[in-house]
Amino acid sequence: MSMLKxxxxxxxxxxxxxxxSLSFELKEGEILGLIGPNGAGKxxxxxxxxxxxPPDLGEVLFKGQAVTGMKPHAICQMGLARTFQIVKPFxxxxxxxNVMIGALIGERSISAAEKKxxxxxxxxxxxxxxxxxxxxxxxxxxxxxxxxxxxxxxxLVLLLDEVMAGLNATEVDEMISLIRQxxxxxxxxxxxxxxxxxxxxxxxxxxxxxxxRKIAEGPxxxxxxxxxxxxxxxxxxxxxxxx
Amino acid sequence: xxxxxxxxxxxxxxxxxxxxxxxxxxxxxFVMIFYYAYLGQSWNVLTGYTGHxxxxxxxxxxxxxxxxxFLAQTWGISPWIGMLAGGLLSMTVALCMxxxxxxxxxxxxYFVILTIGFAEITRLIVSHIExxxxxxxIFLDFNPSFINFQFRGxxxxxxxxxxxxxxxxxxxxxxxxxxxxxxxxxxxxxxxxAEALGVNTFKYxxxxxxxxxxxxxxxxxxxxxxxxxxxxxxxxxxxxxxELIMRPIIGGMGTVLGPVIGSFILTPLSExxxxxxxxxxxxxxxxxxxxxxxxxxxxxxxxGIIVYLKGASQWIFNSADKK
Numbered sequence: 001m002s003m004l005k006x007x008x009x010x011x012x013x014x015x016x017x018x019x020x021s022l023s024f025e026l027k028e029g030e031i032l033g034l035i036g037p038n039g040a041g042k043x044x045x046x047x048x049x050x051x052x053x054p055p056d057l058g059e060v061l062f063k064g065q066a067v068t069g070m071k072p073h074a075i076c077q078m079g080l081a082r083t084f085q086i087v088k089p090f091x092x093x094x095x096x097x098n099v100m101i102g103a104l105i106g107e108r109s110i111s112a113a114e115k116k117x118x119x120x121x122x123x124x125x126x127x128x129x130x131x132x133x134x135x136x137x138x139x140x141x142x143x144x145x146x147x148x149x150x151x152x153x154x155x156l157v158l159l160l161d162e163v164m165a166g167l168n169a170t171e172v173d174e175m176i177s178l179i180r181q182x183x184x185x186x187x188x189x190x191x192x193x194x195x196x197x198x199x200x201x202x203x204x205x206x207x208x209x210x211x212x213r214k215i216a217e218g219p220x221x222x223x224x225x226x227x228x229x230x231x232x233x234x235x236x237x238x239x240x241x242x243x
Numbered sequence: 244x245x246x247x248x249x250x251x252x253x254x255x256x257x258x259x260x261x262x263x264x265x266x267x268x269x270x271x272x273f274v275m276i277f278y279y280a281y282l283g284q285s286w287n288v289l290t291g292y293t294g295h296x297x298x299x300x301x302x303x304x305x306x307x308x309x310x311x312x313f314l315a316q317t318w319g320i321s322p323w324i325g326m327l328a329g330g331l332l333s334m335t336v337a338l339c340m341x342x343x344x345x346x347x348x349x350x351x352x353y354f355v356i357l358t359i360g361f362a363e364i365t366r367l368i369v370s371h372i373e374x375x376x377x378x379x380x381i382f383l384d385f386n387p388s389f390i391n392f393q394f395r396g397x398x399x400x401x402x403x404x405x406x407x408x409x410x411x412x413x414x415x416x417x418x419x420x421x422x423x424x425x426x427x428x429x430x431x432x433x434x435x436x437a438e439a440l441g442v443n444t445f446k447y448x449x450x451x452x453x454x455x456x457x458x459x460x461x462x463x464x465x466x467x468x469x470x471x472x473x474x475x476x477x478x479x480x481x482x483x484x485x486e487l488i489m490r491p492i493i494g495g496m497g498t499v500l501g502p503v504i505g506s507f508i509l510t511p512l513s514e515x516x517x518x519x520x521x522x523x524x525x526x527x528x529x530x531x532x533x534x535x536x537x538x539x540x541x542x543x544x545x546x547g548i549i550v551y552l553k554g555a556s557q558w559i560f561n562s563a564d565k566k
Contacts, residue, residue: 050439076441088436090429092497092546101429104422105441153441 001028003157003188009058011044018044020212031189033203037233041212042192043085046159050082051075079156083146083163089134096130102152117152124148140171157188164195176201262398270397276510277404283490283502284411285458291496293451294431296355298484299362303333303456305478307463312381312473322392326464330457337456345448366479380474392468400469416499427451493540495547504549
């Protein structure tokens with residue numbers, strides 16, 4: 001079943017077309033990678049999907065239902081949650097309270113939301129930090145918190161925007177196993193990622209975009225060997241020099 | 244936490260008994276302490292908890308004061324009822340302003356300008372309406388009775404304003420720990436992040452501004468029947484808007500105790516220094532002191548005095564526990 005279907009998504013900022021007639025599909029239970037060089041339009045795609053910046057053209061179907069033009073909170077309540085590349089913790093409240101905001105959307109009782117949030121924090125490895133103010137967390141933990149907040153909203157589809165950026169090798173491995181665990185519970189995932197180790201390890205399929213257009217699609221092992229993809233990342237000169 | 248409640252219960256008992264010993268002038272200072280703590284608490288709901296900075300809260304004080312007074316003078320309606328009418332009118336105006344501000348995404352300084360604009364426009368309109376006393380304002384007749392919200396001496400005002408303050412603390416504490424309060428705080432901390440988690444920030448901002456405006460307007464009615472004179476430049480003016488936000492800022496925004504602590508520090512300082520300096524012909528010097536105090540707090544205690552009080556009390560209790 002198709003969880004998320006994007007048809008001819010287009011978004012321009014003035015004269016710049018950040019996303020150009022992009023179409024793809026995320027199937028149920030799948031982890032789909034979205035990669036591309038800096039400025040390729042990946043985050044703009046996320047902003048269009050999550051309602052932060054409505055697309056100029058095209059449509060986004062979530063479980064067959066159009067969500068194009070809906071407000072971010074309404075899209076999230078349907079089960080499509082996102083993280084931010086530049087993490088946005090609620091700084092002056094505790095880590096537990098951060099996660100509880102997401103949990104309280106579907107749960108009216110404070111104590112039930114607290115219980116659920118604690119379970120998520122333990123899963124994300126933040127259990128011992130529950131009562132710390134979020135501004136006391138170092139970046140790797142903030143990335144986990146960003147994910148934990150999303151999970152608390154009970155998403156069916158997660159949009160992960162570079163949750164591995166800035167992490168060291170061990171932390172990347174921990175994040176990979178955390179994402180696997182989330183996926184194994186039936187959450188479909190669309191992830192933007194520059195850390196190729198994460199992309200290779202997790203995604204069944206990868207979409208590569210450049211200048212807002214899709215230039216390749218397929219299993220990760222195949223995509224990284226694609227001439228067009230190598231050219232987009234490293235330039236034509238590199239390909240020529242390699243002969 | 245239980246210690247804090249015990250301390251507060253003891254403080255409340257003391258405050259309830261205080262009028263037995265105090266003279267009229269000192270009682271008056273306490274009335275102002277409670278009054279400003281209440282106003283600060285009302286403002287706190289919108290700015291301290293939800294993060295939308297209002298510099299025009301005098302608007303709601305004015306609406307509250309004028310509505311109940313107008314109803315009482317024209318149709319003889321009791322100010323107790325007029326107070327609720329003023330609250331509802333205030334809430335309506337606030338919701339109109341909130342719609343403009345929140346629907347069109349006015350954030351930060353642009354929202355501040357909107358709040359000032361609404362207050363100033365209302366001040367000018369009221370200043371030109373004959374039925375509301377235009378520039379010179381309205382004098383209230385003194386007919387002491389409970390129904391008329393007017394009393395001899397300061398004692399009844401002391402207990403009414405104390406009641407206002409205590410109820411506002413309870414209300415804000417209930418909001419703070421509820422689902423509503425948590426969504427308001429998320430809106431304050433980061434609107435985009437809150438939206439991304441499914442929080443309808445528009446809705447919760449509207450609820451916050453409605454509660455805040457309603458609460459503020461009630462204080463307007465109290466003020467009218469305590470001072471007996473309504474003056475548009477005072478009741479809708481910038482000076483009052485600034486005056487009422489100083490206490491929560493210095494005490495600690497976004498906390499239940501912040502506005503109260505701020506008021507217990509600032510109001511006596513203001514009243515006493517005003518009287519003292521005025522004797523020496525230095526009217527207005529207390530405002531300069533205020534400014535300096537505000538700058539110092541913002542620079543060195545951006546989260547208010549309450550943070551230090553918390554730290555100090557923990558230290559005291561911890562060392563007491565060890566013994």
